[in-house]
Amino acid sequence: MPNTEYEAVIGLEVHAELKTESKIFCSCSTEFGAEPNTQICPICTGMPGVLPVLNRKVLEYAIKTGLALNCEIAEFSKYDRKNYFYPDLPKAYQISQYDLPICRNGYLEIEVDGQQKRVGITRVHMEEDAGKLVHQGTITATPYSLVDLNRSGVPLLEIVSEPDMRTPQEARLYMEKLRAILLFLGVSDCKMQEGSLRCDANVSVRPRGETRFGTKTEIKNMNSFRALERALEFEIDRQIELLEDGEKIVQETRTWDESKQATFSMRSKEEAHDYRYFPDPDLVPVVVDRDWVEAVRETLPELPDAARKRLVQNYGLPEYDATVLTLTKDTLDFFDRCMEEYHDAKVVSNWIMGELNRLLNQQNLEITECKVTPFGLVSMLRLIDEGTISGKMAKSVFEEMFATGKQPEVIIKEKGMVQISDESALEPIIARIVADNPKVVEDYRNGKDKAFGFFVGQVMKATRGQANPKMVNDILKRILSGA
Template identity: 70%
Template structure:
């Protein structure tokens, strides 16, 4: 492995969150009955004329600016010709030689090392329809076509071949997704197909500057699939070279179940798209004024927000990176801090208990029913000594499940911390009387035995005794 180096570039398709399609006023709403969101334009009926949706151009420019691209002053659409039933026109309207934007980059960090990944171009195009097969594509007797997705606006973001490992590729995709989500032009949900990723991969002996023969990998539907597919493909290509064979330039598909990439079609039979300028759409001249207007609507992006979290909240870089990984999570954190000004404490709860419960229940931050006011309220109860740290975890879990206010939960479940000295004293005396062995151990110098005794008191009070007070009283009673 060590004497080879992989070269990876990604092509990412992102569905834009407009209300209507790119070239016609059909709805883009997800989940409609099949073929109910179509019109003569997206069906490609004879005599129709496409007209570009202004919002698509605006969103494409917005995303491209967030990716540090240069916006083209002059841009046009082209026809990409191919026969496949997912496209009723037998061509896809895309952009070929004059894309809306080019020459961008984004920054990734892998194993503490920062790296800049170049973005070659960003272009606009229409999505194709959806084919429904009966079982697998190779054995289905026929296919069913739903054209609702036909004409939904996409941007394709093509990276430079700047990545060297599957980890770098995943980091690039994560960052790309975060940036696009921050701009609000797309949901970027991989499982729903609003973010799709293909990869170009080749390997070469370390130190060689020329590129090896590449393959294109498709059908990777998650970040994990992307990494696994790339790892497999890199090893497959190295094995070929080691055996004195050649890598064939071809398109391969990732088979998630079997964990392998399989040949789809080789270069010889590769598509000959015969691009030519789309005569039905007129060119776009993008003024600097419009670009600046769109630039002024860009939100604070992940890298800047992360830096601010470190600077203004004094958070470790790791916390800041995790908290700013999505706009929703960062917003949630900041609302909590507005109400309870101890950023590191809030960060610990958000990254600890909240993330743990979100993962365990498969909940997205947008669906978490603990409101920032409630998390802040719970932390204030903790500060006031109304509840102990241990009880706080119980309250937190209950808030997560029910969305009830922390005060209500504490009252309902009788979780108020016992700080009445007389009550605790009584329990302490009982525990001392019932655990003579531990008491002797402690008195003979075994400090650890005290922990056990504290635990017994907590157990007897169902975790409600004030732990500081228990400690103090135990030490006093045992005369140390």
């Protein structure tokens, strides 16, 4: 039960790995899942005497993202060194941006209970990712650590929000919207499980009506939208309980433990953050003139909000459908390709949000990995419209399409699944079933609705589900009223 005398203040720091071919300051590949240390070179392992050079695409993706998030794009921007010791950081500093980030002062909009809400974006900056530590056993019991530097130097955007969110739900909506925008831009593949989209949260609570912020904690290690929401719920409750007991909140970093469903203090030995930023002398500044910004603006694709409006206005889809269909670019593309061939948007939407999403979730697949094509789905919808198969038969046809990638016509033929819409074939079957069940006929005439359903069921059974349901209804009514 949420305590309504308090409100939470939440800000998010999101790291998105950019979908470039090569790393931010060297030519090593960024491909995920390679053998350890096979995509490294003297630059991304911090050897002395090397010279990092900026990947132009990283800057372009940063400008693109900044524009999509309604930010000001800095004319003059530079790189700084953020100094700290950790084995996954071979140079003992991370190249990042400190006081002159590439983008500032933007926002994105989320919809909370039917209301539009604007969440401010403080800044977006470019930086390099660190490597990965591999432990033998648990992090505290391991005798030593092993380091894989493939990820070291992979380009990241850090996107920092204003503390504008008030509930875990708003934080989740913000994250979902941000992910959708990045996916539509094609700048990141945003896979939270693989770590290409990561999120830390700053959260504090205060009595409702108070305008000053309470003491905040920083939460790390939330690897899914669900984890983000649950971790924030837990942390908000924890902080409120402390305040209620008259205790103080300690400003600290806490980690979300998925198995225990709780946050724990990280008790780092490191003193208060003191990164001693200074300009990186190896990298020259970046100057982005206004023509360049406008040229990038020209290349912006349709973004989720615009797509959602288009689906509502052009096709009359409900807001809910439009939101679900625009959560990823791939889902929207699937829908749009269906609509090039088919007239009824709501039917297409129902199949994508229903059967297709159900099967995708069940098998943990992306829409681009699935075997059903927009053409396949449309072909199947036509077969329903033409009366060749019933809606009920279509569900099993669709499952088969999903499993095998076969076209619906082929599946129907192979399984002998064609709908029987021939009156002269159906009538004798129905007449026989009615004649065999005089007692149920009696029930029907005494007004028992169930009796009609029984006959429909029997006809379907006799025809292995292939009878045209509408025709069965018509013939049954006629026979039952006349006989």
